[in-house]
Amino acid sequence: MKADPIGVRTGTLYLDGDRATAEGAIAAGCRFFAGYPITPSTECAELISERFPEVGGIFIQMEDEIASITAIIGAAWGGARTMTVTSGPGISLMMENIGLAIMLETPCVVANVQRGGPSTGLPTMVGQADVMQARWGSHGDYEIIAYSPQSPQEAFDFTIKAFNMAERYRTPVIVLLDECVGHMVEKVVIPPADTIEIEPRRLTDAAKDEYLPFAYGDDLVPDMAIAGMGYRFHVTGLTHDERGYPEMSVRCQEWLVPRLVAKIRQNADDIIEFDEENTDDADVVVVSYGISARVSRMAIDLAREKGIKVGFLRLRAIWPFPEKRVAELAKKIKSYVVVEINLGQIYYEVQRCAAGRCETLLSPHAGGGVHDPEDIFKVIEKGAKVK
Amino acid sequence: MRREIRITGFGGQGVILSGVIVGKAASIYDNKNATMSQAYGPEARGSACSTQILxxxxxxLYPYIRKSDVLVAMSQEGFSKFVGELKADGVLIYDEDMVNPGEVKKGIKVYPIKAQRMAETDLGRKIVTNIVMLGFFTAVTQAVPKEAMVEAIKTSVPKGTIDLNLKAFDLGYDAFE
Incomplete structure (x- = not known):
């Protein structure tokens, strides 16, 4: 299905990453937004509130972030494509009901424009320390999909992807921006609507008296009924059977939760996205994402000028993590250098997948700014000296 | 060639809009890459405010200024905060009614203008001070072609104020001999 032209502002715009996220959402068919303003994500909500009257969307400023995530889950079951956006303390408040969206298999998008933390931390300044929270922040076992744009253009592109994956796998998807990308203004090219592919909702065509809301086929994703289609069904955050009724038993938990995890894991190759450069002869491979990926490239150029063989693995999707590729490359390189604005998060993932086959080094940053390329270079230099 | 430009003033002077106009002019109407970002305090007005355009x-790749080529200062506080990051042969543009630069390091090229006074007396509208500044900046630095700046102004200021803003731009542009 193609994008509805009414929501696509085709042309060349000069936009920040927050607003590009908003344009991506509207282009992808988002017509319900509930949110609570918080720096540095507010520009996204502002633009949505301006644009929604033009496209017939509903914008609600909620009383807080808990209400915001809950409202978008409800709206998704009402048939809307939905999103909320937040940052810092706001994403922490949303965590419980991100789990609800996972348990109810609700397609929705949550954008988190990462700022420095913990707590209120650095409201107007950059961080990348919510990466593990995106993966594990809600209680219980689950898998998540998260994208990490490095520019406003990618904020637009990846938000559309996020909506599509949310529909395909019936799951919340996180767009994990950082303040730097959120507030940076660059050229954003918005293509014509008929070139934007939109994943339709997986609506059931089962007979009214035979519909089972959590029955599934080979791809492990159930078809959805939404309010108003005439189906009677029940959804709950409690462990539930294929009818959607609570059944709190080992048997039912074993039937439900492994499938919620497997529907992402078994389709991971369809979701995983990364850019790989110069890894063929590399001694060192830099792994990075978001704004840190751009800054890393400067350090890589510096290192290559000095004759160090450096490759680059840039994560476009952070979750699911490209485990297989990281494990393969580990066999033939001396070391990984992970560059991120935190004190070690993806670093541990890389180390886990490298499993001792090569060294894994971290170029950390506590937040509030981006790395000095010289600092990254020094870690690359150290990585090249590994025996 | 990478050029790093800083515009600074108080919140409410249109500093951020100035950054958007320069960045848009360079990237959309002059086909270069231009990244603009902003820094501001928690207050909406009156606090120190700055924008950087690369x-x-x-x-x-690197999204922030390391050593600026150009500093445009519309407040004393902004001037004091950012004059140190100017390159040894950088360009300093400032509003003389708002900034007293004192002793400036040798090598820095200095261009004063009375932008706010010109906006008030010649156009009767203090609000376009930032656009007078942009005209002057364009003439002095030639960092972005004049035509590109004009297009960017037309698509960035509120409808109904385009003529006023273009007059303000020309006023600043022509102030540079």
Whole structure:
């Protein structure tokens, strides 16, 4: 299905990453937004509130972030494509009901424009320390999909992807921006609507008296009924059977939760996205994402000028993590250098997948700014000296 | 060639809009890469405020200023905060009614203008001070072609104020001999 032209502002715009996220959402068919303003994500909500009257969307400023995530889950079951956006303390408040969206298999998008933390931390300044929270922040076992744009253009592109994956796998998807990308203004090219592919909702065509809301086929994703289609069904955050009724038993938990995890894991190759450069002869491979990926490239150029063989693995999707590729490359390189604005998060993932086959080094940053390329270079230099 | 430009003043002077106009002019109407970003305090008005614009033919990797080529100062506080990051042969543009630069390091090229006074007396509208500044900046630095700046102004200011803003731009542009 193609994008509805009414929501696509085709042309060349000069936009920040927050607003590009908003344009991506509207282009992808988002017509319900509930949110609570918080720096540095507010520009996204502002633009949505301006644009929604033009496209017939509903914008609600909620009383807080808990209400915001809950409202978008409800709206998704009402048939809307939905999103909320937040940052810092706001994403922490949303965590419980991100789990609800996972348990109810609700397609929705949550954008988190990462700022420095913990707590209120650095409201107007950059961080990348919510990466593990995106993966594990809600209680219980689950898998998540998260994208990490490095520019406003990618904020637009990846938000559309996020909506599509949310529909395909019936799951919340996180767009994990950082303040730097959120507030940076660059050229954003918005293509014509008929070139934007939109994943339709997986609506059931089962007979009214035979519909089972959590029955599934080979791809492990159930078809959805939404309010108003005439189906009677029940959804709950409690462990539930294929009818959607609570059944709190080992048997039912074993039937439900492994499938919620497997529907992402078994389709991971369809979701995983990364850019790989110069890894063929590399001694060192830099792994990075978001704004840190751009800054890393400067350090890589510096290192290559000095004759160090450096490759680059840039994560476009952070979750699911490209485990297989990281494990393969580990066999033939001396070391990984992970560059991120935190004190070690993806670093541990890389180390886990490298499993001792090569060294894994971290170029950390506590937040509030981006790395000095010289600092990254020094870690690359150290990585090249590994025996 | 990468050029690093800083515009600074108080919140409410249109500093951020000025950054958007320069960046848009360079990237959309002059086909270069231009990354603009902003820094501001928690207050909406009156606090120190600045924008940085990086312009390059190549892809912009590092998103912030390291050593600026140009500083445009519309407040004393902004001037004091950012004069130190100017390159040894950088360009300093400032509003003389708002900034007293004192002793400036040798090598820095200094261009004063009375932008706010010109906006008030010649156009009767103090609000376009930032656009007078942009006209002057364009003439002095030639960092972005004049035509590109004009297009960017037309698509960035509120409808109904385009003529006023273009007059303000010309006023600043023509102030540079």
């Amino acid at each position: 312009v390059d033919d190549k892809e912009i």
